[in-house]
Amino acid sequence: MNKSQLQVEAIHNGTVIDHIPAGQGIKILQLFGLVQTQEKITVGLNLPSKALGAKDIIKVENTRLSATQANQLALFAPQATVNLIEDFEVVEKLQLHLPEKVEGVFSCPNSNCISHNEPVTSKFRVRAVDGQVRFRCRYCEKSFHRDMMAV
Template sequence: MMNKNQLQVEAIHNGTVIDHIPAGQGIKILQLFGLADTHEKITVGLNLPSKALGAKDIIKVENTRLSASQANQLALFAPDATVNLIEDFEVVEKLQLQLPERVEAVFSCPNSNCISHNEPVTSKFQVRAVKNQVRFRCNYCEKSFHRDMMAV
């Protein structure tokens, strides 16, 4: 019989815990931040039970600290996620997420006719929340896209 207080994902000694990620977004976040490239121990929980979300993802990365600007980019896919910085198995800091106003050189424009595909320019998007949905507006073609259309 499983103890109700038993952790489903083990604790980390030092690093970053990204919790309350909407189910299905954990893999995108791993790709966006290149966390798998750190060569550090990574624990990923997908579709874990959550009272608030129903199901959630969680990512724990040893010996890696997200900066405030990285955490804000995380808000693009998981606006209600929590980012906890861990030292000696204790939370030493909780980063507050704020949706960035702009993102550059992170995504490609989904519009295949956009000039950003044929010219040596850095992709740029204005970011805004519309009815709790994150939207991206391309600086070049001025088309607006839902976050699910954005490719890393």
Template sequence: MKQINKFQVKSIKKGTIIDHIPIKMGIKLLSLFELNNSSQNIIIGLNLPSVLIGYKDLIKINNTFINQDQVNQLAVYTPDATVNYIEEYKVISKITPSLPDFVKNIIICPNDNCISRSELKFSKFRIISKNKLSKYLKCIYCEREFARHLMSIK
């Protein structure tokens, strides 16, 4: 029997595809990159079948290429995601995010007593370990260390 492959999400001619996003993270990433305020066409697929991870979310952004800082910020939430740059419906570059040395203004410090929550209205974290299993974020204001899964997106 011949297998027929059908795309579940429309192709884009030019732009960025963020693929292999863990389920339930796609919507959060829209906020992270303020894509909900974009004038570009954005296609989001939720709970799509994936050979690699079972199920995944996917974001396609027409006519927009996210920059390297944004790609690296992805690593905080989706360390196994891939970013594909598309031209004329073809992948011209494929990038796997890597953790940056610092992340700022994308996550909220879990420490209720941290000054960044009440007075500064922004946060900044140092990446102290790139090991996914350890506590690897340290707030530069309260100096407490946290694991990624305890963080919430601004």
């Protein structure tokens, strides 16, 4: 190990989310409610990466992401890798696939959308346009870039 690298403690059991685009790690922590857990979490922000230039990484002890959660992760970090850890070893790598729709996760950014005034669950169609993730609200039919979506 050279002097410019920092050693991060390995986790015994849990999930490691690596290759998150720099700046998206905090959104992912919020999206999955990881900050509310009592488990140990290690977060690295703006770490050097040969592939991305800079990346974020999240390690969560005693928590396993499901395939559905991993696919929701693809909304903000389509190139991320999700490794499930048992006894300090990677036992499974989850493949990320952009979901076709997302329900009840985000509020519609359009303040005039009926979803803000009626007791309905938010619903969005998801698609990739020129490598950018876009959300289309089922109710107001407006399309939004992922950076506009609030958890």
